[in-house]
Amino acid sequence: MIEVVSGAVIDAARLISSRAQLKAGVVIRSLASISDLQAATRLFDEVWQPAPGETSELQPALLRALAHSGNYVVGAFASTAGTADGSPEGTADGNMVAAAAAFMAAPAGRSMHSHITGVRPGLVGTGIGAAIKWHQRAWALERGLDTITWTFDPLIARNAYFNIVRLGARPGDYLTDFYGVMADGLNAGQPTDRVFTSWKLTAPAVLRAAAGQPVGPVASGGPAADRDPVELILTVGPDGGPQSGPGPEPGHVSRAVIGVPADIEGIRRCDPALALRWRLALREALAPMINGPRRWQVTGFSRSLGYQLDRPTHLHADPHTDLSVDPSEGAP
Numbered sequence: 001m002i003e004v005v006s007g008a009v010i011d012a013a014r015l016i017s018s019r020a021q022l023k024a025g026v027v028i029r030s031l032a033s034i035s036d037l038q039a040a041t042r043l044f045d046e047v048w049q050p051a052p053g054e055t056s057e058l059q060p061a062l063l064r065a066l067a068h069s070g071n072y073v074v075g076a077f078a079s080t081a082g083t084a085d086g087s088p089e090g091t092a093d094g095n096m097v098a099a100a101a102a103f104m105a106a107p108a109g110r111s112m113h114s115h116i117t118g119v120r121p122g123l124v125g126t127g128i129g130a131a132i133k134w135h136q137r138a139w140a141l142e143r144g145l146d147t148i149t150w151t152f153d154p155l156i157a158r159n160a161y162f163n164i165v166r167l168g169a170r171p172g173d174y175l176t177d178f179y180g181v182m183a184d185g186l187n188a189g190q191p192t193d194r195v196f197t198s199w200k201l202t203a204p205a206v207l208r209a210a211a212g213q214p215v216g217p218v219a220s221g222g223p224a225a226d227r228d229p230v231e232l233i234l235t236v237g238p239d240g241g242p243q244s245g246p247g248p249e250p251g252h253v254s255r256a257v258i259g260v261p262a263d264i265e266g267i268r269r270c271d272p273a274l275a276l277r278w279r280l281a282l283r284e285a286l287a288p289m290i291n292g293p294r295r296w297q298v299t300g301f302s303r304s305l306g307y308q309l310d311r312p313t314h315l316h317a318d319p320h321t322d323l324s325v326d327p328s329e330g331a332p
Contacts, residue, residue, distance in 0.1 A: 005141050005144070005146070005201075005202060009141065009202060010138070010141050010142055012210075013134070013137055013138035013141050013201075013210070014138045014142075016134050016137075016138070016210050017131070017134045017135040017137070017138040020127065020130055020131040020134040020135070021076075021079070021131045021135065022079075023127050023131070024076075024126060024127035024128045024130065024131040025078060025079055025126075025127075026076040026077060026078060026079055026097060026098070026128055026131055027076070027077050027079045028074050028075070028076045028077075028131060028132060028135045029074060029075065029077070030067065030072075030073060030074055031063070031067060031073050031074060031075050031099070032067055032068075034060060034064065036075060036096070037060040037063040037064055037067070037073070038060045039075070039096050039099075040058075040060075040063060040073070040075055040096065040099035040101075041056050041057075041058060041059060041060050041063065043075075043096055043097075043098070043099050043118055043120060044056060044057040044058060044099065044116065044118045045057070046118075046120060046121065047118035047119070047120070047121065048118070057116060057118075058101060058115075058116060063101060066101055066103055070104075071101070071102060071103040071104060071112075072100070072101065072102035072103070072112060072114075072136060072139055072140075073099075073100075073101045073102075074099065074100050074101075074132070074135065074136075075096045075098070075099045076096065076097055076098035076099070076100075076119075076128055076131065076132060077094060077095060077096055077097065078095040078097050096120075097119065097120045097123055097128060098117070098118060098119040098120060098123070098128045098129070098132060099117075099118055100114065100116065100117040100118070100132050100136065101114075101115055101116050102114040102115060102136065102148070102150075103115065105149060109144065109145075110144075110145055110146050110147060111145060111146070111147040111148070111149060112136075112140050112145050112147070112148050112149075113148075113149050113150065114136060114148055114149070114150040115150070117129060117132055117133075125158075129162065130162070130166065130167075133167055134210070136148060137199070137201050137206075137210075140201060141201055141202075145201070146200065146201055146202065147198060147199065147200055147201065148198075148199045148201065149196065149197060149198050149199070150196075150197055150199075151175065151178060151194035151195065151196055151197065152194060152195060152197060153192075153193070153194060153195075153264075154171070154174070154193065154194070154195045154260070154282060154286060154307075155193075155260055155261070155264040155275075155278055155279060155282055156264055156265065157260050157261070157262055157263070157264070157301075157303065157306075160260070160301045160307065161301050161303060163197055164215070164298065164300060164301040165209075165214045165215055165300070165301055166209060166214060167199060167206065167209050168199070168203065168205035168206040168207075168208060168209035168210075168215045169197050169198065169199040169206075170197065170198055170199075170200075170205075170297070170298065171195045171196070171197050171290065171298040172195070172196045172197065172198055172290070173195070173196045173290065173291055174193070174195055174283070174286055174287035174290050174291050175193065175194045175195065175196055176191070176193055176283060176287065177191040177192055177193060178192055178193065178194040179192040179194070180192065189268075189272055189276075190268065190272070190275060190276060190279060191276075191279055191283075193279060193282075193283055195286075195290075215300070229253050229254070229255070230253070230255045230256065230257055231245065231253040231255070231256045231257070232245040232256075232257050232259070233245050233256050233257065233258045233285045233289075234258045234259050234260075234281060234282065234285040234286075234306070235257075235259040235306075236259055236260075236261055240261065240267075240274065241274055241277055241278070242277060242278050242281035242282070244281065244284075244285065253311070254310060254311045255308065255309070255310050255311070256289070256296065256308075256309045256311075257302075257305050257306055257307065257308055257309070258282070258285050258286055258289075258306050258307040258309065259305060259306035259307075260278070260282060260306050260307070261278060262303070264278060286307070289309055290309070294312065295312065296309040296310065296311055296312065297309060297310050297312055
């Protein structure tokens with residue numbers, strides 16, 4: 001059954017989007033002119049740093065086709081002031097600081113796939129990415145969609161935290177070397193493993209995140225930990241490399257933790273061989289647990305521990321059930 005979203009939910013989503021834009025100091029609007037689409041391509045190139053001779057992530061002509069056919073193509077522009085009602089409309093100063101593109105996906109009429117979002121270097125962590133996501137959610141709800149999907153690199157801790165804790169999205173399948181060989185400055189020399197992520201726009205966890213309440217795992221070390229033994233599958237070793245645990249014992253452990261390094265991007269720049277070790281170790285640990293019919297569910301992410309996974313209580317359990325908040329986790 002397709003859930004009909006009420007006008008009140010859509011109005012609330014618009015307000016959340018406006019407040020996120022105001023907080024980040026941006027105005028987000030759809031892109032249509034060739035000059036704006038060319039600016040978006042230049043911004044993507046600035047973020048992804050394609051190698052000499054390589055094409056851009058998205059060419060202006062493709063962005064034009066996506067936008068003209070009713071898909072989501074937007075730019076975030078630095079704003080000079082907000083308005084009294086919290087809406088920053090009309091205050092852009094013309095400086096594009098981020099861009100994003102998404103297209104309609106299966107199931108038809110219900111889902112959209114967010115392919116790319118880029119924030120100008122130096123502005124990551126200022127709330128612009130969050131503003132785009134909340135704008136994307138309002139845009140999708142206005143068009144009768146109930147789900148947005150995307151992929152992200154599971155080794156990048158800040159992205160995992162943002163997606164899982166700040167947005168309430170839920171990782172699904174582990175996709176091995178999903179994009180194949182890429183020669184840009186962010187991915188060169190490394191397999192492009194990704195996790196396919198689903199954002200159910202009116203799920204309880206997402207509504208909680210929309211209200212500004214981070215969603216995360218149960219805090220470790222308390223009574224919950226005594227009731228639910230935790231198995232450490234992968235941790236950061238003394239040398240900064242991956243250190244494997246024994247793995248979950250069938251039927252004995254209901255919760256597992258898979259750690260990742262705090263800054264894999266820095267490791268890639270300084271020690272590509274170590275970064276590759278992490279890629280292969282995470283693939284070996286995470287892929288078999290979240291792929292397949294009896295998949296474990298990623299239910300949280302802690303900056304100190306990594307991914308929290310819970311053994312499903314039954315086949316095809318809903319990965320968007322409400323989650324408890326980890327009081328040790330704050331805003332990024």
